[in-house]
Amino acid sequence: EAGVTQSPTHLIKTRGQQATLRCSPISGHTSVYWYQQALGLGLQFLLWYDEGEERNRGNFPPRFSGRQFPNYSSELNVNALELEDSALYLCASSPPPLGRWNEKLFFGSGTQLSVL
């Protein structure tokens, strides 16, 4: 069974540009989470999508946005890129609740975004 896949693995942009990162969850998983991991920092929660809706977002400006498609894949868009947006962006998925919640997330290997 395929795991969470993210593309591209590396992305280089310049300040002011827009970046689009993609994530395909594990088959059968309906929730997708986005995290940012800047160099030397812990994982920062960005966004959570479930059944096509944004359910929660972390403490990030509105230029970080995304969406979830009917097939549960997801895009993260970062507008007006700034140098400090350089980070590893991780996507995770989890299955539907099936009656009990379980914060067992399955992570992809991430997209390394470099802003020059």
Next chain:
Amino acid sequence: DAKTTQPPSMDCAEGRAANLPCNHSTISGNEYVYWYRQIHSQGPQYIIHGLKNNETNEMASLIITEDRKSSTLILPHATLRDTAVYYCIVTLRKPGNLIFGKGTKLSVKP
């Protein structure tokens, strides 16, 4: 969510047990303890979780004290591939509520 305190780094000899402590003195009755690890350049990997009973799976054991104010993750026979940052997370069982701190960097040495 309750905060956790973990040592920033630990060393362990290959083949020995690695015992990673975590303090969560303000944990509430309905909060769970989760452990993840992140090997360099990879996404985090789920290890184990528990509420108040000790838990064991193929990867590790989780020992939670009776007052639930601390826990220990045990890797019974550490290998070089267990070198990673280990995150202890206390969370309500609500989706999207998994907050990662700085974790413990475990170095397994030959």
